[in-house]
Amino acid sequence: MFDAPRACLPGARRRRVLALLAGLAGVAAATPAMSAPSPAILDLLRAAAAGDVPAIERALAAGAELETRDARGRTPVLLATQGGHVAAARRLIARGADVNAQDAQQDSAFLLAGARGLTEIVRAALAAGADWRITNRYGGTALIPACERGHVETVRLLLTTGIDVDHVNRLGWTALLEAVILGQGGAPHQEIVRLLLARGARVNLADRDGITPLRHALRQGQAEVAALLRAAGGR
Template sequence: MSDQELLRSAREGDAAGVGAALRGGASLKARDEHGRTPLQLAAEGDHVEAARVLVEAGADPNLQDDRRDSAFLVTGVTGSVAMLRTLLPAGPDLKLTNRYGGVALIPACERGHVDYVREVLKTGIDVDHVNRLGWTGLLEAVILGDGSHPYQEIVGLLIDAGADVNLADGDGVTPLRHALDRGAAEIATRLRAAGAHP
């Protein structure tokens, strides 16, 4: 029963309940029906205090569920800088990939999480990682973003981090060509200034 209590407390963000379940013998590696660990459930709900208790107890941020998500990968989706900082002391695998073959940086670029992108780039994560769609974080920001200010900022952050602005997608289409095709003039300007070509 203690494992179920731990999972429930983590899901609900009950840090005291998490601590009590652990003291009662609950396993940090307990899984719910989808293979999610307590730490992943806490990360999904952005329950920072509950996650901190789990990390301090030795929870692994890299264990993946039946969709290949992990506590660390989830932060790229939620964009939570606080959760990212909470998980870093646990030693997340920056090369761990989700079901799309992407590292945590890529969904953050797609969703416009500016502050998260700024923070995760400080970890040394691979700025040019290519997922199974043939896209980098830069390509996702250009292709799946709407060209608005957050995406302009993300493109700037990626450029500053050394992203290859001419790394084309699987069809050979460059970030600049995608930006031009989408009418993302500000992004196109930034890419050109960084040496991009169509």
């Protein structure tokens, strides 16, 4: 398991290495071996990833835990959401799946559904107690990527909650800034800008470089978005 220290090591150093290896061996001996997942658990994870609702029900009936996780920390409801399997995700949520459970990269079913524009999963998650304050690995709420990607109906739904419309992520951007900076300026992003402004988004809240949404819109040639921002007091 471990290579023995060379006999030519000086005495003191050799004793330190031996002590270190003995300690590591002790930790290894004290650490219980991880048991292999049961067939029912594997069946549930596979079924969720495939969106196979009958197979999900069979796996749960066979004793699979609803909150079991795969090697990346993904729960069945997150796997179903990741695959865009609305019916499977909704069934798991109806069975009591935790929509706020985050995986190793801080995705949850609620956050990912928002980012992907899976409005019906977002709706089911909210009804099941989704925490709209939870943030992803970029420090953003579900609203921010939904705005960036032009998911109008998802944004409309999220804005019916108490979600912070001016939340700033780790990039220093709000939902309004992302809608402008990373958006295309077309009809979906124009509507999202209208929705955000109607919800009270601060039109002149700048990024870390002091650049406002209006200035970003002008730089990117988004004339229609710039007009909306100006009408709301943007500068």
